[in-house]
Each structure stands twice: as structure tokens, then as C-alpha cells.
Amino acid sequence: MLMEAILVAIWAGICSMDDVGPQMLRRPLLTGTVAGIIMGDMVQGLAISATLELMWMGIGNVGAYSAPDIIAGSIIGVALGIASKGGIAAGIALAVPVSILCQQLLIVWRSFASFLNVWAEKSIQSGDYQGLVKVHYFSTPLWFLIRAVPCFLAIYFGGDLVSKVLEAIPASILTGMGIASKMIPAIGVCILLLMLLKGRMWFFFLLGFILTTYLKLPIIPITFIALAFAVLYDMAYTNGMNTPAPEKSKATATDTEEEYDL
Secondary structure, three states, X not given: OHHHHHHHHHHHHHHHHHHOOOOOOOOXXXXXXXXXXXXXXXXXXXXXXXXXXXXXXXXXXXXXXXXXXHHHHHHHHHHHXXXXXXXXXXXXXXXXXXXXXXXXXXXXHHHHHOOHHHHHHHHHHOOOHHHHHHHHHHHXXXXXXXXXXXXXXXXXXXXXXXXXXXXXXXXHHHHHHHHHHHHHHHHHHHHHHHHHXXXXXXXXXXXXXXXXXXXXXXXXXXXXXXXXXXXXXXXXXXXXXXXXXXXXXHHHHHHHHHHHHO
């Protein structure tokens, strides 16, 4: 179990680094499947991760809101679900509390990481490139460990550790974090609305509002409708950029010169 815990922790750290980069590995269907391969049961890992993908399909960070950590939740849920031989039910039962617990860890870390902006800003203003590099060298290992360590401890010590950690946290702290997590999405939505109103994307917001409020469509058909409109918008914008500006005809140029002569 030690080797599996180390490999799962390394995979969790890689996914954590990807989460602040290209974000190509963060979805449960991929993170959980690889965790299943590491645990020696790819089929069961794929089954658990697919279920988690459907459950967390619409989840994501909006503005300053930190959503439940689907990366650590998926990896630990799949790994412990396979290790305990509990299948999909055990994987989901462990993934949900782990994602909420890691959400609180990420909130604490991101609150601390905001102070790194001051260090980076001073380095930029003074032209200290090496100081800016040090900010990355300092924060990169922490981003790796913020998910690698919890995943290693959870896999090595089992699901009982997760339950004990949740029981050790005072109820007032969990309640406060829960209230804050419900308030912060409103700030994120307001930021997005300001961005939409300043640009030309407000009609997409209006379209989504109509589809959800009046037509009562679920998330999957709304996603395909939004994809179709996004493709049409991109095609129209691209054609507009590639269309050459109309050249002024000779007759028009001559008429303009005669008009100025008069």
C-alpha cells in the first residue's frame, strides 16, 4: 500500500500543478481513471470516476469562489473505493467529504498565496527578475504538496483518517466556511456580470437565463446550445476579421477630388 500511496500522491501533485496551468487533467474522469490504474483496477476506477464526473459535471470555480476540490476528491474516492472493495458506493461516499475538506485547505492556501502578489509586484516594479523567479520556486512545491500530502495520508491510513479529521474540526469552523462558501459565489457572479456588460457577451448571459428560467432545460442541452452559438459567433467573428476592407473606386476618388477642388 505504501508504493500505491506514493504513486497516487505524485499523480495528485501533477494534477494540482495542472490545475493552475493548462487545466487539462483536472476532471474526475481522467484523474480517477489514472488513480484506478495505479491501484490495479482500471475498470473499477473508470466506473467510479465516470459516476463522479456526472455528479460534478457543472462544478467549477467562479470568481473568488473555491468549489469543492474535485481533484483530490476523485483521486481519493477512486483509490479508497478500490482498496476497500466497496465499489462505486464507497467511492462516492468518500469522495464527497474529501472534496469538502480539501476545499477548506485550498481556501486557506489561496488566502496565504495572495500575499505572494505583493512580493511579485515589488520584484516587477524594481526590475528584479530573479525575485520574480523565486516567487514561482517558492509557490510551485506548495501547489504540488497541497494535494499530494492529503492524498498520501488518506490512501496510506485509509478512510478512517478522513472521518477523524472531519470530526476533529470544530462545528463552528465548518459552519463559517459553509456560509462563506455560499456568499462568495455572489461576488464571483457580480465580477462576471461586470465583464459581460462591458463587452459584447451579455446576450449569451441573456440566452442562458432564458433557457434555464423559462424553458427549464437541464445543463446538458444548455451546454450543446451554448456550444452551437459559440461556434457560430466564432465563425462570424473570424470571417469579419478576414474580410478585406473595401477599396475606394476610382470614380469615388475622382468625385472626392473634384468636390475638394470646388
